Amino acid sequence: MPVRFYMDVHVPEPLNEQLRRRGVDVLTAIENGAREWTDEELLERSRELGRVIFTQDYGFRALAEQWQRDGREFAGLLFGRQQGVTIGQFLADLQLIAQASQLDEWLNAIEFLPLR
Numbered sequence: 001m002p003v004r005f006y007m008d009v010h011v012p013e014p015l016n017e018q019l020r021r022r023g024v025d026v027l028t029a030i031e032n033g034a035r036e037w038t039d040e041e042l043l044e045r046s047r048e049l050g051r052v053i054f055t056q057d058y059g060f061r062a063l064a065e066q067w068q069r070d071g072r073e074f075a076g077l078l079f080g081r082q083q084g085v086t087i088g089q090f091l092a093d094l095q096l097i098a099q100a101s102q103l104d105e106w107l108n109a110i111e112f113l114p115l116r
Helices: 013-021 039-049 058-070 087-100
Strands: 005-007 026-028 052-055 077-080 110-113
Touching: 005 013, 005 039, 013 026, 013 087, 039 052, 039 058, 052 058, 052 087, 058 077, 058 110, 077 087, 087 110
Parallel strands: 005 026, 005 052, 052 077, 077 110
Antiparallel strands: none
């Protein structure tokens, strides 16, 4: 089963749209009614939904790192830098991850984008 994504509230909508046009399953926190949720609530929700979360929020990344240290389970977190990376780079990496990996490979994992 391809990896499905849960997109943090700060992810640019054009990225979500382009992923969907390429057949990638994307659910945004906003669409999920979670615009005002804490990062902890979003990380838990993505696990419940079986979706790897993508964020560009440094605090969110720090939370996931703390969960790793504490042994708390989450579905995986992809962190994209806010500066010096194009939507096209994120698009290529996220599409590759969605098509070439499985959810269980991302359990409790944190990956930094772009991949190259």
